[in-house]
Amino acid sequence: MNLFTFFAYVFPIFCSFASLFSISSALSLPETRLACKEQEIVYIPDASDYYEEAIELSFNSGHSFNHIPITRIVEEECGFKDKENDMFSRGSRKKRSVVTKGVRHLAKLLRHLYKNGQKVFSANLRKQFSKILRKLALARKQVATAAAVGQFWYTVWQNPEEIRREAKDETHLEEMLENAFRGTLQMLLSSNQLTEFLLHKPNVMEKIKRRIAIGNSNLLSQVEVMNVECHPTYRDSQVVIFMKLKIPKIRKVTAVKCDDIGTVIGGSYQHYVLPYATFQREKCGQNVQVDISRCFMEGFLFCPPTTITSAKCKENSLENCEMSVEPHPRNFFRELAQGFAIFGDFQQIIIKKNEQVSEIHLKPRLLYHLTLQNEEIAIIGDREFTQTTGLNSTVIRKM
Secondary structure, three states: OOHHHHHHHHHHHHHHHHHHHHHHHOOOOOHHHEEEEEEEEEEOOOOOOEEEEEEEEEOOOOOEEOOEEHHHHHHHHHOOOOOOOOHHHOOOOOOOOOOOHHHHHHHHHHHHHHHHOOOOOOHHHHHHHHHHHHHHOOOOOOOOOHHHHHHHHHHHHHOHHHHHHHOOOHHHHHHHHHHHHHHHHHHHHHHOOOOHHHHOOHHHHHHHHOOOOOOOHHHHOOOEEEEEEEEEEEEOOEEEEEEEEEEEOOEEEEEEEEEEOOEEEOOEEEEEEOOOEEEEOOHHHOEEEEOHHHOEEOOOEEEOHHHEEEOOOEOOEOOOOEEEEEOOOOOEEEEOOOOEEEEOOOOEEEEEEOOEEEEEEOOOOOOEEEEOOOOOEEEEOOEEEOOOOOOOOOEEEEO
């Protein structure tokens, strides 16, 4: 038996014993203390496990940025031709440009390119970016969504004339398009970085959507490239860039976020702090925690690798959980993953839904767990509560 076979045989047994020991030694909350809600998420189980998709980037010689054919720009950045004179000497510009919404999307990427491309940009391009960014300081604050930015770049490739029609200062637009494209190529060729400019090229998007859903821009940003090569004359004597896409393999799971409803002891309210949702990885049944507040909802909820860590504090393993104590509160209302923990001197709750109003009478100074239907409003004194729960009934439970 070789070493690999030995570990393949022993590892599952070790996992079983480890899980059994963990369960038997853990300090757990009773189910009656838990308020839980399920959340479906998409995540990347293993960053080293990905799909490889070979792709060629060819360019239409009839398209141009700043009156320079795109193929000429690619040839220059690939080193096949010498660069022309500084583009800032061509044409004249107004003192201040009025930029439309679509162009402001471009300004956002230019800032991103400048921030992340310092080490790979040529000195001349860094200088050009600095000039444009100073000019962009007069533009309005960026308000575009990531999806709108992606659509903008897709339109640049599919129908550049539509973008030009939006611009009230076409010279400014052309300068930014050329600079963004050159910066994108330099980042691709020097450090295998794939920006949104090339990510949303139609044939790139087609390759990606065969493997993963493309509706979430943050998931798209996880796509990487490798083996980038320029070819001066490939098909129709046009310059081509070959590369491989590294598309992450994703998995959909149901994470569970639980909160401790708590208890009242000696007039003080106390509860364990359970900050994260948890789920089990398939490998070895390992419990992991996910910070859903840092995930990205865009079509679906994607949780990047940085949001997922080994679970140190969870409802069935409280050893590393913090205990919160509120001594002798008069009234308190704490929102939970599902419902509310309420305690105080009040003796009734008013429940409103549409035109219907009802009252629930309570004993004061007792802890209750209140869950509401969708669109219901609970009123206690001058406080109002509502929560999206997906429940069909209102429940108030004495703890």
